[in-house]
Amino acid sequence: MDFQLIHTDAKSSARAGIITTDHGLIETPIFMPVGTVGSVKAVHISELKNDIGAQIILGNTYHLYLRPGLEILRQGGGLHKFNSWDRPILTDSGGYQVFSLSDNRKLNPEGAEFRSHIDGSKHFFTPEKVVDIQRIIGADIMMAFDECTPGNADYNYAKSSLELTEQWLDRCLKRFAETECPYGHRQTLFPIVQGCIYPDLRKRAAENVASKEADGNAIGGLAVGEPTEKMYEMVELVNEILPKDKPRYLMGVGTPANILEAIERGVDMFDCIMPTRNGRNGQIFTKNGIMNMRNEKWKDDFSPIEKDGASFVDSLYSKAYLRHLINVNEILGLQIASIHNLAFYIWLVKEARKHIIADDFSLWKSKMIENVTRRL
Template structure:
């Protein structure tokens, strides 16, 4: 993997760059749709390409290990071929499940013992095994296995968790560097910064991660319930330490405003389930603000969803029609809304890139945040 930094905004830390992987280039800043189980819910790969214009998507190691399982994925030739997606893929290592499945796992120095949320069977995830699974999945970008501590966490717990994450990282690196990809192309490994909401821990973790000198770095353990101001504070702190010549990935973030603020702080890569999850519940993000399509005010509104997007569903289907589909619980409604929301997110980071390159990102961002978060 290679990263070329083209320019940095003169009035913020926003950056525009290009990541080159075995499955194509990624123009940063970028938003990555979440395809946990090898599918972005309700949106087929051809729509992700043609309408959403996604450049990279995510899979999840824990979930793909359970279903369809690594034997199936290896027989298929990796996740790219299995799901007919020929662009880059990033896999989350399962570290988030250490956080989200708190009642179904036990953390030890050796690794994490999970109880499968499907059938209750015991799963033993070690840093080494997680690297092996991701090798089999075939992701272009693999994430190190970490513990994502909850918010709030007391200082002692956060420190011990961070130190164990660092030890796990060294084990991940050793396993990664001693193995090769299975499908004839190179993969890369991103470490993850932890440290909860403690400045000295975040600083120490960012410095440790930077010292590993990998091709890119991730910021984890944020967007887990802390105030947005805290998220921005620690994102800025970490971005000031992580090397400028490598891409930075803020995991699990977030709203359109969160993403624009993250870009301004120097983040290059984002992911979040919000655009698809909220779409299925009737919330649309548009270039004019937020729409709750369930509201009666849209019942006879036959204007298109958003004429500001270059997306077929956004400038073809009316608000009235989508409201009808949503109220009737029709599957087509989830497809239209999810495709639209993802197209909006990709449009947003694309516009951010244009303004970074043009040199007026900071002023544009201020106006956009006010517009995008208003309720219509």
């Protein structure tokens, strides 16, 4: 993987760049739709490409390991061939999923023992195994195995958790250096900066990660319960340390406003389940604010979902029709909402890129945050 920094905004740390992988180019800042089990929920591959404009999607190591399983993925030629997505893929290491199974997992220096959320069967992830799984999945960008520390963790827990993550990172990097992609394309491994909300731990973690000289770096353990301002503070601190010539990926974040604030602080890559999950629950993000499509006020509003919107569904369907579909639990409603929200998120980061290159990002961002946080 290669990264070229194209431009940095004159009045902020916002950056525009290009990531080059064997499956294509990624223009940053970028938002990556989440395809946890090998598909972005309710969205067809052709819609992701042509209507939404996704340049890269995510898969998840934990979920794909459980279903369909490694043998099927191997026989299928990796996830790119299995799901017919010929553009870049990034895989989460499964660390967050193991974190979310707090009642059904045990951590020790060797790895993480957990029980499947599907059938209760027992499994054990080591850093080496997580690298091997991601090799078989075939992701262009792989994540190091880490412990995602809760946002409200006390200092001693966060410190011991970071020490474990750092030990696991060294083992991941060693295993990565010893192995190759079984499908012939280049793969890369991103370390993850942890440290909860404690500045000294985040500084230590960022310095350690920077010393590894990886192709890119991730910031994890944020948007997991800590105050929003603490998240921004940690992002700013970490990005002062992480190398400027490598892409920075803020994992699992977030709202449109979160993304714009993080871009201003120097983040290049984002993912979040919010556009699809919230869309399936009737929440629509637009350039002028947020709509709850279950509200009575949209019942007889026959105007487009969004005027001059980012996707074909915006002008094709009315607010009244989308409200009807969502209220009767029609699958088409979930599809329309998911397509719209993903297209909006990707439109947002593309607009951010334009304004970074034009050196007026901060001015545009201030106005846009007012719009996207408004309740309609």
